[in-house]
Amino acid sequence: MSVFETDDHRSFRQDVRDFAASEVAPHVSQMETSRKVDSQVSGWIVAQGWLGLTIPRKYGGIGAGHLAKTIAIEEIARVSAAMGAMLQASQLGAAMIIHYGTEEQKQTWLPQIATGECLPTIAVTEHESGGHVLGMQTTARRVGDHYVLDGSKVYVGNSHIGHVHGVVARTCDADTRPSKSLSAFLVRADLPGVRLVPYQRALGLHGFSFGDIVFDNVAVPASDRLGDEGDGLDVAYSSSVLYGRPNLTAVALGILQATADATVSFTKKRHRYGEPLAHHPVIGQRIGRLEHQLRTARTLAYQAAHMLDHGQACDNELINAKYYTVETALDATRDAVRIHGGAGLRTDRPLQRFYRDAIHIDAPAGTAEIQLHRLAETALGVDRGQWSERFAHLTALPPPATAKENAA
Ligand SMILES: Cc1cc2nc3c(=O)[nH]c(=O)nc-3n(C[C@H](O)[C@H](O)[C@H](O)COP(=O)(O)OP(=O)(O)OC[C@H]3O[C@@H](n4cnc5c(N)ncnc54)[C@H](O)[C@@H]3O)c2cc1C
Incomplete structure (x- = not known):
């Protein structure tokens, strides 16, 4: 609570x-x-x-x-x-x-x-750019009332079940030379030239797809451009900071809670030296640490989401929560597997799944290094403003209805 x-x-x-x-x-x-x-x-x-x-x-x-x-x-x-x-x-x-x-x-x-x-999906990452979004090479060339997209995206969440892809691409100048500006487009998954690469299985998150999509001469109506030409970087960053960070924080929180539940239950039931494992002081300390991590992670996560709901500037809280929660999930799942001994490695038990899944939450919406880079920018006074402030009118919940409005 x-x-x-x-x-x-x-x-x-x-x-x-x-x-x-x-x-x-x-x-x-x-x-x-x-x-x-x-x-x-x-x-x-x-x-x-x-x-x-x-x-x-x-x-x-x-x-x-x-x-x-x-x-x-x-x-x-x-x-x-x-x-x-x-x-x-x-x-x-x-x-x-x-x-x-x-x-x-x-x-x-x-x-x-x-x-x-x-x-919908968000398709930003490319093989040659990754965390360096401005390095992307997918192009969008204006031809009449369409843009023609060419390139490919990797690790797109829900790639293989998505119906429309939110693609960020480098807009071409009139003479078809790629410009420095990025633009965003809604690209229907059934448009000619949109091709899914056969799904490459990963270490964890089995059931989820984060795969590769090729855009080969795809004609996208100009009316499906999001924002103005040149808004692409802002479209990518704002959704990554205001949704990606808190969402991945929430996934990490779920993994942490499941890890704590399984570990507490296991150490209470398993007996060693004539008493439950949980009663051994060293194991008790590790359970206490897990509980501390979970409570701290939840407080950071909920505080940041609460601030978004109330239209407060909270980019740093969102970034901090993502960093702490993911690092903690990585640390806690590793320790929990070890507390389970050999049982932690069996595939008929969930611990190894939590451990494998936790590592997948680091890269999306920015790896740990990228979060620390952003926090350092704030500490050094060189950050470029807060998305949460800029979009407060869209993130904040409307004020609660008055008694008079409720009665009406
Ligand atoms: C499960 C999952 C879901 C994803 N979902 C999506 C999605 O829906 N849409 C999408 O577009 N992408 C998605 N991604 C991609 C994700 O955003 C990228 O993996 C991430 O941006 C890192 O890019 P990269 O993998 O190319 O690593 P790289 O950018 O090549 O980074 C490699 C290493 O270098 C480090 N590094 C990079 N730059 C710096 C720096 N400036 N300072 C210090 N260290 C640095 C990184 O921290 C990392 O350790 C997803 C990834 C995963 C794993």
């Missing part, structure tokens, strides 16, 4: 927890064994409307805010980090539209996203 949660948040958490236990948990072992991209469980999760948690009600969303979104992702990730990652990834695609979409684009896309009929 935290001071940031309201009764509505607590009751919502219970709903998501019940859903995760009945609809997600029974399928985790199958996802682990087959290691295939899941679309079925993903479909059930998004059909709950949880991609619409931060989509305003006037566009068909729930409009419950960023803390509610954090709770939903955390509770799903507690049961399956892969499905937590699935639920978080498409929210970045939605964020691009919330932040930069025209009224017409919002009315076209957001209601479908809110119901789960349409899964």
Whole structure:
């Protein structure tokens, strides 16, 4: 329980927890064994409307805010980090539209996203650029009322189940020379020339896809450009800071909670030297440390989401929460596997899954080094302003209705 949660948040958490236990948990072992991209469980999760948690009600969303979104992702990730990652990834695609979409684009896309009929992605990373977004090489060449996209993107979250890709590309000058400016586009996954590369399985997050997409001479209507020409970097950064950081924080939090649950239960049941493992002082200390990590991570995560919900400047809190929570998940899952001894390595037990999944949460929305780089910029007074301040009018929850409005 935290001071940031309201009764509505607590009751919502219970709903998501019940859903995760009945609809997600029974399928985790199958996802682990087959290691295939899941679309079925993903479909059930998004059909709950949880991609619409931060989509305003006037566009068909729930409009419950960023803390509610954090709770939903955390509770799903507690049961399956892969499905937590699935639920978080498409929210970045939605964020691009919330932040930069025209009224017409919002009315076209957001209601479908809110119901789960349409899964958007955000496709920024390339083989040769990665964390250095400005190094990207995918081009968008203006031809009449279209842009022609050429290039490829890697590690796109929900790549293989997404319906529309939020692609950032380098806009070409009229003479087709690539310019320095980036622009963002909504690219329907069924457009001619959009090709999925066969999915390359990874170490963990089995069931989630973060694969590669090729754009080969893809004609995208100019009306599907998000923001102005040259806004691409801002589109990418704003969704990464305001949605990517807190969403990955929530996935890490779910992994941490699951790790704590499994470790406490295991050490109470397992006996060594005639008493439960938990009663041995060294193990007790390690459980205390795990509890400390979990509580600190949750406080940082919820505080940052609460600030977003209240329109406060909080880029550094979002970055700090992502850094701490991911580092802690990596540390805690490693220690928990060791506390389990040989049992921690067995694939019929979840500990090794938590350990493998945790490492996947480092790179998306910026590795640990990138988070520290941003925090250093703030400490040194050379940061370039706060996205949370700039978009406060879009992230903050509307003020609660007055008694008079409720009565009307
Ligand atoms: C599970 C998962 C989901 C993802 N989802 C998406 C998605 O939905 N959309 C998308 O576009 N991308 C996505 N990504 C890609 C992710 O954003 C990149 O992996 C990340 O930006 C790092 O890029 P890279 O992997 O090319 O590593 P690189 O950028 O090559 O970095 C390699 C190493 O160098 C370090 N490094 C790089 N620059 C610096 C620096 N300036 N200072 C210090 N160290 C530095 C990094 O920290 C890292 O350790 C996802 C990745 C994963 C693993």
